[in-house]
Amino acid sequence: MRRRVALAILALLSTEWLRAEDAARVPLSLTEAVSRALAASARLAQLASLERAAEAALRGARAQRLPQLDLTASYSRNSDVPELAIISPGPPPSRLVVFPNIPDNYRARGALSQPLYTGGRIRETIAAADGQHAAAGLERETGVQDLVLETTTAFWTLVRARESERVLAEAVTAYEEHLKDARNRFELGMAARNELLAVQVERDRAELNRLAARNSAELANADLVRLVDLAPGSRIAPSDTGPPVAPPLADVETLVAQASQARAELKALRSRLRSLEASVKIARSARLPQANLAASYDYANPNPRILPLVAEWNGTWSVGVNVALSAFDGGRTSAAAAEAQAQADAVRYQLEDLERHVRLEVTGRLLDLETAVAAIGVADRNLDAARENVKVARDRYREGLIPSSELLDAETAELGAGLDRTTAASESELAVARLTRALGR
Numbered sequence: 001m002r003r004r005v006a007l008a009i010l011a012l013l014s015t016e017w018l019r020a021e022d023a024a025r026v027p028l029s030l031t032e033a034v035s036r037a038l039a040a041s042a043r044l045a046q047l048a049s050l051e052r053a054a055e056a057a058l059r060g061a062r063a064q065r066l067p068q069l070d071l072t073a074s075y076s077r078n079s080d081v082p083e084l085a086i087i088s089p090g091p092p093p094s095r096l097v098v099f100p101n102i103p104d105n106y107r108a109r110g111a112l113s114q115p116l117y118t119g120g121r122i123r124e125t126i127a128a129a130d131g132q133h134a135a136a137g138l139e140r141e142t143g144v145q146d147l148v149l150e151t152t153t154a155f156w157t158l159v160r161a162r163e164s165e166r167v168l169a170e171a172v173t174a175y176e177e178h179l180k181d182a183r184n185r186f187e188l189g190m191a192a193r194n195e196l197l198a199v200q201v202e203r204d205r206a207e208l209n210r211l212a213a214r215n216s217a218e219l220a221n222a223d224l225v226r227l228v229d230l231a232p233g234s235r236i237a238p239s240d241t242g243p244p245v246a247p248p249l250a251d252v253e254t255l256v257a258q259a260s261q262a263r264a265e266l267k268a269l270r271s272r273l274r275s276l277e278a279s280v281k282i283a284r285s286a287r288l289p290q291a292n293l294a295a296s297y298d299y300a301n302p303n304p305r306i307l308p309l310v311a312e313w314n315g316t317w318s319v320g321v322n323v324a325l326s327a328f329d330g331g332r333t334s335a336a337a338a339e340a341q342a343q344a345d346a347v348r349y350q351l352e353d354l355e356r357h358v359r360l361e362v363t364g365r366l367l368d369l370e371t372a373v374a375a376i377g378v379a380d381r382n383l384d385a386a387r388e389n390v391k392v393a394r395d396r397y398r399e400g401l402i403p404s405s406e407l408l409d410a411e412t413a414e415l416g417a418g419l420d421r422t423t424a425a426s427e428s429e430l431a432v433a434r435l436t437r438a439l440g441r
Contacts, residue, residue, distance in 0.1 A: 028237065030151075033227070034151050034152065036227075041143075044144065051139075057132065058130055062126055065126075072108070077103055077104060099309065110296065115293075119286075120285050124278040124285065128278035129275075132272070134271040142265050142268065147227075151227050153433065154220060156429045157426070160422055160423065160425075164419055167422060168206055172206045175202055175411065176203060179199045202408055255362050259359075262439060263439075269350060276344035279344070280340040289323055293319075298317070299314070358438070369432060369435050372427045376421075379420045379424040379425075382417045382421075383418060385417075386413045389410045390407075393406055
């Protein structure tokens with residue numbers, strides 16, 4: 001008794017909830033859902049920012065090939081000091097100031113430097129930055145593909161939950177009609193109490209399953225609302241639930257080869273590997289000489305390069321070549337090169353493992369799609385047979401030719417067939433989406 005009361009209360013609350021949700025219903029197709037998810041994704045915005053950062057790093061690496069010009073200006077006030085002067089002999093004697101007291105010092109300087117030879121460091125730095133930039137763009141592409149699959153999964157999960165709820169609601173209605181008839185027969189003494197209780201149990205079980213399906217739909221709706229960035233409380237109404245469009249298929253080896261060339265994750269790892277291999281060369285370049293051209297121009301008052309010092313503006317310049325070679329660094333260069341090589345080896349092994357995983361994933365997704373397509377045909381035939389069995393069983397039951405249990409079995413089989421058809425339809429859609437993702441399309 002308490003169980004029936006609880007179910008009645010839940011049914012009443014469910015009715016009120018359905019009335020409230022109509023006000024916030026949002027029709028949404030799969031294409032629209034994917035488009036909104038791509039526009040609203042914080043994860044994609046993060047990956048786009050990382051790509052811009054990698055692009056800026058590449059520009060910085062390329063700028064190392066260009067000359068660098070530094071301009072400086074300074075002013076200093078010194079304390080007064082005694083002048084240093086000498087008296088020259090001879091007629092007439094003269095006084096020569098060697099170090100005058102000039103408290104105000106002004107200086108303007110322009111310095112130009114240009115790398116001449118770096119042992120390949122600049123070239124490999126550019127190559128490493130270019131690899132990181134390419135990898136960042138490919139990781140953003142991977143994020144797009146992952147988000148498309150996630151949104152598609154959430155969309156069809158919602159469709160399946162809503163359809164399951166509908167099938168179960170129809171089953172509850174059928175069970176209630178059966179229950180009403182069984183109760184009338186029981187009151188007339190034409191049916192045993194256990195038959196009435198069996199129908200009641202199946203009806204209650206279907207109601208509980210319907211409530212569970214509704215809750216699953218609620219969770220799937222919340223997930224899709226999160227992905228497409230709708231207002232909290234929005235009720236998404238999927239507007240395109242037609243048959244899936246399967247991608248053109250080929251044999252497994254052909255699909256694996258296509259995935260190996262198209263998967264953004266693989267291409268990103270290959271770019272990372274190229275970048276790390278360039279980093280190894282950068283570390284080793286420290287063993288080679290480093291040569292730079294240096295030029296400067298000083299305009300100062302007083303100019304310390306002109307003696308004796310005078311409180312007036314004078315310009316001087318210098319041009320030279322600086323060559324540096326690290327004779328001994330305690331093993332720092334070798335350690336840095338070994339570290340970079342180990343990191344490159346790690347990414348190489350990661351790439352090899354991912355290539356094997358892609359082969360397995362493509363094979364599995366292809367088999368899943370074949371199974372899903374076959375399952376739809378089986379589910380359709382099973383549902384048609386179950387409906388026909390219920391029709392025949394209901395007629396025979398009304399004529400008193402079969403007991404209530406046989407009709408109940410037929411109705412339960414119809415419910416299971418309907419749920420199987422719903423599952424098969426959504427699984428076929430998901431199988432197509434998962435295979436498409438596995439192929440990197």
